[in-house]
Amino acid sequence: MYFSEEEKRVLGGESGPLKQKTLDFIVKYANVLGAERLCKVSKAHLFCGAHHYLEAVRSKDMDEIMSEMWFCSSEKIPFDAVGCFSQSDCSPVDHLNWSKMGCRGDEFRKNERYLDRCLKAGVHLVGSCVPYMTGFIPLFGEHYVTTESHAVLMMNSLWGACANADGIEAAFCSAVCTRTPLWGMHLPESRKGTHLFDVTCKPETVEEWDLLGYSIGLKLPPHSIPILTGNVERADMLRLKSCFASLATTSGPELCHIIGATPEASSLQACLSPSGLKDQIEIGPRQLNEAREILCDQEAGEVDYVSLGCPHYSIDQISAVAGFLNGCKVKAGVTLHVWTALPIKAVADRCGYTKTIEDAGGVLMVGSCPLVSEKWPAGTRAMAFDSAKQAHYIKPLTKTKVFFGNWEECLQASISGTWGRWSTWIQL
């Protein structure tokens, strides 16, 4: 591998043990990938907080736990500084309404200790899975890291930025040493599409785009890059946010070209792999309906937990929820959570949307979600989500019923307390 003079000095320990350890991890990772050199990252989006998986370390010492799980070091090395612009991803706790999500005081305080350490190291505590809606916008060709799978797809695909889906340890290490392997999505020649998806249905709603992403992922082989064509003219950031969240649930691409919409796909030829298409796959109404059958329990029944906002809601989506709930009441015994990022909630507070939602009996939550926190109200018998990602991942974790539908169906369920006829079949 080639190393710059600066990298050699860091590996030699001249910049301290944390930079040395983190760069050493990145070099090992680069060797596994077969990368010949490293590149410099300018932004890092990090899974900060007292997440459940940290409990695997048999220690009460926060620095020991961080060292092991974030920097892969059995030797304790305090996390004292990041080397680039860094924002936090979701944590397991809403620091404002932690008790309403079922967190205990000690869980809240523990999470705050972890976040405080991250803050002191220079991480902005945004606490969201949608960094691109809160000031984290890498430009075309810019190298970054993120711990959120759909965020990779969004920022690589929509802006031509460069990151791999390389996860928590690599992201924390890169944030400190500001290097990542020059491999995969960081190389233009690795960003060409392999599979053409002809969208013959006409997805319009966010739910239909969510189901579209889920369906594409079910058919996409490993190590592939999809190219979307057909009826994709309604693509926009909100629809793609949900589409890419579910695409990154049922498969693992780090880039998705949309002909005529994304910057590297002005035409099929522009984004196509030199070796040509490996397959051409049609996605029609049948595939979307099949996806919904997988995601939603089909027996109607009572609902006592409704969760909206995965990925975190935009201000437009919160405004729509407030408009729907204005003058309505969430049924007694039903919990309604609407999840977003803290900066977006500040706008919702200013615009009065938060108060409207709260007057109806719902709660505008920040910084987490049921999947990340693994929290839902005690005694929940049936939950409803407007997110394929949440429904997909939470089903194996619970014996309760899980319903999936559009945001209006979910809100109606929170008012009536029942999940009825689970919407009409998509006839598009």
Next chain:
Amino acid sequence: MDPIIIRGRGVISGIASGPAMVCRETIQGWSGIDEATGMVIEKGHPAEGQTICGVVLVLSGGKGSNGWSSHFHAARLRGISPCALVLPKIDSRTGVAAVVCGVPTVVDLENDPFKVIENGDQVTVDGTSGIVTICKVSGSGQGVF
């Protein structure tokens, strides 16, 4: 029957042997593997209910959460880990997991292991030389997941 040899790129050094668990289907991150038991819990996965503990895991790739490696990391700290990894084509998720697991690992194989290795085969992985040795034993030959 003579052992079958496949060559690849050795990326995590060391030698380990064990029964093969062959997953042509990728395993998801969240809700993919139970970190306390090593069992595959992904709904509908062909290997659902099987454990990764002590096996030579032959895996096509990762999908789902970017935190994919952290689930293998947490399992390893609880004493649950494959004894070796064979990754026919490396990707970023499995690449980090290989470093985190630290077990002998061979990647980017010259031949398709899914056509050669079946569940239960006795496999030796040399992560230094990049050689994967497969012994068909009585009772193996159980296909792939």
